[in-house]
Amino acid sequence: SPVPCRSASSLALILFRAFLTCPDACVFQMVQDPTQFDVLVMPNLYGDILSDLCAGLIGGLGVTPSGNIGANGVAIFESVHGTAPDIAGMDLANPTALLLSAVMMLRHMGLHDHADKIQTACFDTIRDKKVRLKSLLGGLQYFCSFKSKFQTMKAACL
């Protein structure tokens, strides 16, 4: 897949440091300090585990985008949460996951300005906390980012 390049006129310098780590050491470090990680590539099963683990770290499947890259240039971006039949049709659903996946899609297509605009608007709305939604997964407790002080927040703040 094409590597996003911020400036069209200069070559993007990507620092590539290959680290090899086993999944047990990785998850061990991940729950203590996830900020040390950047891009992780791994085989199927480890990816199943780690991708869900990392989704958990940021607040769950209701806010996690996802993209699937195929051969022949095909790419499908998706929200990975469930269908939530209990709140379907009641105007209660949280579109963040699908929206961030769509933003990922825009970046994949090279439409970075639009991607930035939509992402910023989304994150600012969430940060603002004025217009609140009940989370897709309802009533979760999750922990703040590791850089800030630890507090427990009820998931309804989304």
Added chain:
Amino acid sequence: METHVYHLQILNLLTKLGLSINGKDKLKPQELSQVVGALKNETPQSRTFIRGIQTVTLIPGDGIGPEISNAVMKIFEAAKAPIRWEERNVTAIRGPGGKWMIPPDAKESMDKNKIGLKGPLKTPIAAGHPSMNLLLRKTFDLYANVRPCVSIEGYQTPYTDVNLVTIRENTEGEYSGIEHVIVDGVVQSIKLITEQASKRIAEYAFEYARNNQRASVTAVHKANIMRMSDGLFLRKCREAAEKYKDVKFTEMYLDTVCLNMVQDPTQFDVLVMPNLYGDILSDLCAGLIGGLGVTPSGNIGANGVAIFESVHGTAPDIAGKDLANPTALLLSAVMMLRHMGLHGHAKKIESACFDTIRDRKVLTKDLGGNSKCSEFTEAICQRMKDMD
């Protein structure tokens, strides 16, 4: 008439515990002893407990191993625990026929004592022999790896109130070691799941839950994808659940467990799973409570053998400098005492250790203090003397 009433009491208790003496479900001697123990209102005694002084094989290990082993021995002495230590070395030697094995005196000691405490062993690179942990596992058929993960007050991590146990099947699964090349560029790896091993680990998990007053056991699997292998494992867990109706049984997919674990680890109790998932999850949980320096571990084998060990490395950079943290080995030794039924001594030593850490006055460097290993040990010993 009285005998009849007593019989009825036993039968009622058996039914309550989900046991039966009718039909093909013959009561095992251990189950009967638990029932009798429950009737007498005592905690069931482990098979390996012998009244009086129990001899335990001690394998100090390499690097910081000897100093943390000394710390544990000192603390046990201060606690007046009825344990006699028999030190052994487990450096691999070549046996007859060129096969690598552990020294015969170490094997003899373990076979006799059944219980062992092990420090960290260095991994030999290019020494030509397999890792010592693998050799020990094969020699004593250590089929269950048990790691209780409890948050330690005074050693803060992003996660609080963690109190769970991971029980990992340690003999087969994805680590069967059976791999082959089909054609160039295509490699196949066999994940081996057997009925016998799955049944054994499932029953151990429920036994552990019952003996340690844990409320539930959760089987962690991916039977939706690996229908036959994880399906067999899951089936054996379900069958074991039938025999232990006093313990709640749930099933959860591995990825869901990971997702929920990092969001709210307090929802988990005892987790039982095949080898690879256990490898990953046990390290994950160790990370939740603060790392391998504070995580105890026990390996349960066939024939009543059990080896408790610290799972951190040998830390050669601080070896011999009196800087090491003996907590992991100490908590593993406490786990060992509980396994032997010596709950009183276990509680005493554990409380002394946790109180010392909570106090935050005397802590080793990795826990955030700048005390020496000997000072930390002395603080724990002093606390126990004050308790008496």
